[in-house]
Amino acid sequence: MNLNYNPNAAQGGSRRPQRVSDMNAMGPTAPMPGPSTYMPQPAPGPTMLDPNMYGAAAAAPPVNNYGFNGVQSQLPPQQQPQQQPNYSYPPQPQGPAAPPAYGFNAPPQQGAAPAPPGQYPAQFAMFQQPIVQDMAMQYGQKLADQGKQLVENQFEKWVPVSKLKYYFAVDNAYVGRKLRLLFFPYIHKDWSLKYDQEHPVQPRYDINAPDLYLPTMGFITYVIVAGLLLGMQKRFSPEQLGIQASSAMAYSVLELVIYSIALYVMNIKTSLKTLDLLAFIGYKYLNIVASLMLSTLFFRSGYYMALAYTSFAFGFFLLRTLRTKLLHDNTPAAPSGAINYDPYGNPQQFDYSGGKKRKLYFLFMVIIGQALFSFWLSKHLYLVETENLAMPTTI
Amino acid sequence: MFTLWTLIEASLLCLNAVCILHEERFLAKFGWGRHAGQQSFGAPTAKDQVLNLIRSIRTVAKIPLIFLNIIAILFKLLLG
Numbered sequence: 485m486n487l488n489y490n491p492n493a494a495q496g497g498s499r500r501p502q503r504v505s506d507m508n509a510m511g512p513t514a515p516m517p518g519p520s521t522y523m524p525q526p527a528p529g530p531t532m533l534d535p536n537m538y539g540a541a542a543a544a545p546p547v548n549n550y551g552f553n554g555v556q557s558q559l560p561p562q563q564q565p566q567q568q569p570n571y572s573y574p575p576q577p578q579g580p581a582a583p584p585a586y587g588f589n590a591p592p593q594q595g596a597a598p599a600p601p602g603q604y605p606a607q608f609a610m611f612q613q614p615i616v617q618d619m620a621m622q623y624g625q626k627l628a629d630q631g632k633q634l635v636e637n638q639f640e641k642w643v644p645v646s647k648l649k650y651y652f653a654v655d656n657a658y659v660g661r662k663l664r665l666l667f668f669p670y671i672h673k674d675w676s677l678k679y680d681q682e683h684p685v686q687p688r689y690d691i692n693a694p695d696l697y698l699p700t701m702g703f704i705t706y707v708i709v710a711g712l713l714l715g716m717q718k719r720f721s722p723e724q725l726g727i728q729a730s731s732a733m734a735y736s737v738l739e740l741v742i743y744s745i746a747l748y749v750m751n752i753k754t755s756l757k758t759l760d761l762l763a764f765i766g767y768k769y770l771n772i773v774a775s776l777m778l779s780t781l782f783f784r785s786g787y788y789m790a791l792a793y794t795s796f797a798f799g800f801f802l803l804r805t806l807r808t809k810l811l812h813d814n815t816p817a818a819p820s821g822a823i824n825y826d827p828y829g830n831p832q833q834f835d836y837s838g839g840k841k842r843k844l845y846f847l848f849m850v851i852i853g854q855a856l857f858s859f860w861l862s863k864h865l866y867l868v869e870t871e872n873l874a875m876p877t878t879i
Numbered sequence: 880m881f882t883l884w885t886l887i888e889a890s891l892l893c894l895n896a897v898c899i900l901h902e903e904r905f906l907a908k909f910g911w912g913r914h915a916g917q918q919s920f921g922a923p924t925a926k927d928q929v930l931n932l933i934r935s936i937r938t939v940a941k942i943p944l945i946f947l948n949i950i951a952i953l954f955k956l957l958l959g
Contacts, residue, residue, distance in 0.1 A: 727882060730882045730883040730884075731881050731882050731883075733883060734881055734882060734883045734885070734886040735881065737886060738886060745932070748928060748932060749925055749928045749929055749932065750925060750928075751924075751925070751928055
């Protein structure tokens with residue numbers, strides 16, 4: 485029975501034969517390279533702590549001390565013959581010679597000062613206890629978690645990931661219903677948003693909430709459909725895909741900037757966030773895709789009809805959706821009743837009506853902008869009636 | 880085609896244009912100076928907002944614009 489502690493017992497995987505042939509050579513000492521090697525490591529279980537290999541590549545993570553007494557039991561059988569020449573080979577950087585069957589650590593530890601022999605087994609024997617190893621592992625994991633948290637916090641400053649997650653919390657039922665809503669918004673009755681303690685509910689549970697999944701997929705589909713139509717008109721090359729994608733993205737960014745500046749200049753205070761605006765801008769890609777696909781069947785007239793219908797339906801949708809958010813919105817920065825005094829000591833009477841006219845103007849600007857941009861983004865793509873279409877001919 | 884790169888170029892030029900407008904020497908002659916908008920009674924008008932926007936863009940973007948312009952000049956020199 486092997487009385488030495490075997491950390492491999494936890495792994496249960498490949499078990500190495502217990503090598504106790506060097507028990508006699510063990511002696512009381514195990515020269516340790518230094519206290520720095522006792523840092524807790526998250527990776528449990530020493531693997532190939534083979535002192536014979538410290539000249540060769542030590543593939544295993546070397547600093548894994550807690551099995552040092554039992555490492556000798558892990559020597560693979562084929563290492564046995566190599567031990568013989570190593571006996572006469574006192575590993576000088578490590579102080580007093582110990583048989584290489586000892587699991588002192590791999591090469592990186594050679595430079596550390598050797599400690600006086602005879603003390604280590606007593607002090608560091610406790611590191612072989614399972615409970616200490618568990619604690620060490622937990623500490624290491626806690627450190628790793630803290631590091632990960634720090635990195636995530638830094639990243640959050642640049643890209644608001646948690647806010648983005650809200651917009652992508654959709655499911656298939658939502659996508660189907662939303663598509664139907666975008667193309668036939670006439671029957672829908674209740675356009676208000678559901679709130680859950682001041683936070684809007686996820687789009688999964690509320691069909692009126694804007695999401696970013698459909699615009700993203702719409703954009704990707706637009707690029708693919710653009711490639712398809714360009715191919716059908718024999719204008720395709722692989723660079724065109726990149727050009728179409730970056731051009732559409734540039735137009736969308738420009739649109740977003742124009743709308744944001746308009747919101748600021750017209751002094752419209754609303755709870756419409758920038759990402760919501762991005763979502764509404766992105767919905768028009770679905771219209772573009774529908775118009776382009778219809779143009780493959782009915783060419784020019786089909787394209788214009790589909791464009792007109794989808795623009796109208798989308799305008800209706802926007803009007804209904806943004807009416808609650810924009811027009812009748814009780815602004816979040818609602819005045820608390822405090823009276824502001826201007827520099828002359830007269831109380832200022834602010835106009836609290838909210839600027840309905842300006843908001844209406846803004847809404848119409850958005851709707852017309854969507855129609856115009858949809859036309860602009862697809863007018864070079866739709867299929868005209870020509871005879872030399874690159875269609876596959878049946879044999 | 881209107882690609883992402885042309886958008887970046889155009890925005891750089893526009894930012895430069897906004898930062899060039901000097902308040903005292905130029906805008907004051909139009910009545911768009913710094914103190915023209917602070918005595919309005921009532922909600923800030925569109926003109927106030929535009930002036931605020933120009934001033935804030937100028938404050939924020941002055942330093943980064945130096946670097947962006949240097950980079951753009953290098954790009955144009957090397958890549959044409």
